[in-house]
Amino acid sequence: MSGEKPGLFAREATGLVREISFTVGIIIIMSHVIGLGWQKRVFQFTGPKPMPTDIMPLGLPAMFWAFLAVGVVVLVTGYAVGYVTAAMPRSGGGYVTISRVIHPFVGYMAGWLMFLAEAFSYGLIGVAVFEAVMIFFNIALAPTTVAFGSLELFLGGLAIVWIFAIIGLLGTKLYGRLMEVLFYIPAAITIIFFAMWIAGVMNPSALAMGIEDVMGAPPSTIMELAIQTGMTDPKYVTGFFDAFSFALAGAFWAYMGWYATTFVAGEVKEANKNLPKIVVTAGFAIMIVYLLASSLSALAAMGV
Known part of the structure; x- marks a missing residue:
């Protein structure tokens, strides 16, 4: 049996059990x-920059092209990061790789920035869960309304964060199994959304009826309100590159x-x-x- 000590990034150096599968x-x-990226941010980063449909490349909105451009950047960056991390597979995210490839101070700062970004994201997601619950009940129980105030949303979001933090403390194996179960539920819902959008593209009248049932007004009324509030005013209408640049942030x-x-990575x-x-x-x-989400939803809406 060899008496050599394990390398810096060997499994024995971390003491973690590698239980996370592909x-x-x-x-x-x-x-x-x-x-939230395709459910909420899409509207926040397209609404302020309305663009005429006749100048949309291939008839697709700016957000579609923003998702495509950023997606390519993510794939290229992910390929590089994946291989660098594979060479030193220790838990810690960007801190491990950046501190060794660039400089420990840069890794330290990047690690804290990532931590803060994740912390803010978890808080936003926790609140958004209860916003989604409120929206669902308002649609399902219409005309009865359910309204959560700021305090209720804060407490609900806090509860979500604590629940998953406690689950995380139980270990990677249990957390991984739970993630597998929880993943397939929203995955199935997402597929249903895609099917509904495809149905809306193929049958615009059915989508129009659905909008009227949920919103209490036909799409034509909503369009009239948009026009009356200046959405089609030339001073508010933007070209593709302005809309695309704005959509990139989202x-x-x-x-x-x-x-x-x-x-x-160490697990x-x-x-x-x-x-x-x-x-x-x-x-x-x-x-x-x-x-798919940005294109199918846009095509369904533009067909009404």
């Missing part, structure tokens, strides 16, 4: 990334967290082989989801 690694990233936000599995099975594949595969899957 599939769970992808699920961690996808569950970490997909959420797209970058939507992809935040594509490196999530690198934070637990990934065969990390030197799997990490690059995990990061690139997850990034590609996320890009496909975003491109």
Whole structure:
């Protein structure tokens, strides 16, 4: 038996058990990334920059092209980060790689910035969960309304953060199994959304009826209100590049967290082989989801 000491990045150096499989690694990233990016940020980063449909490239909105451009950047960056992390598969995310490739101080600052970004994101997501619950009940129980105030949303978000923090303390194996279960529920819902958008593209009248049932007014009334409030005023209408540039900020936000599995690199099975594949595969899957969501929803809405 060899008496040599393990290398700096050997498994024995961390004491962590490598229990995260290829599939769970992808699920961690996808569950970490997909959420508000294509549900809420899309509207926040397209509404202020209305663009005529006749100047949309291939008839697709600026957000679609922003998702595509940022997605390519994420894939290229993810490929590089995946291989660098695979060479030193220790838990810690960007801190580990940046501190060794660039400088420890830069890694220290990057680590804290990542920590703050993740902390803010968890808080926003926790609140958004209860916003989504409120919206769902308002649609399902219409005309009865359910209203959560700022305090209720804060407490609900805090509860969500604490629940998942406690689950995380139970260990990677249990957390990974839970993630697998929780992942397939929203994945199924997302597929249903895609099916509804495709149905809306193929049958605009059905979509118009659905909008009227939910909103209490036909799409034509909503369009008239938009025109009356100046949405089609030439001074508010923008060209493609203005709308695209504005949408890029929302797209970058939507992809935040594509490196999530690198934070637990020390617990990934065969990390030197799997990490690059995990990061690139997850990034590609996320890009496909975003491109389909932004294109199908836009085509369905523009057909009404």
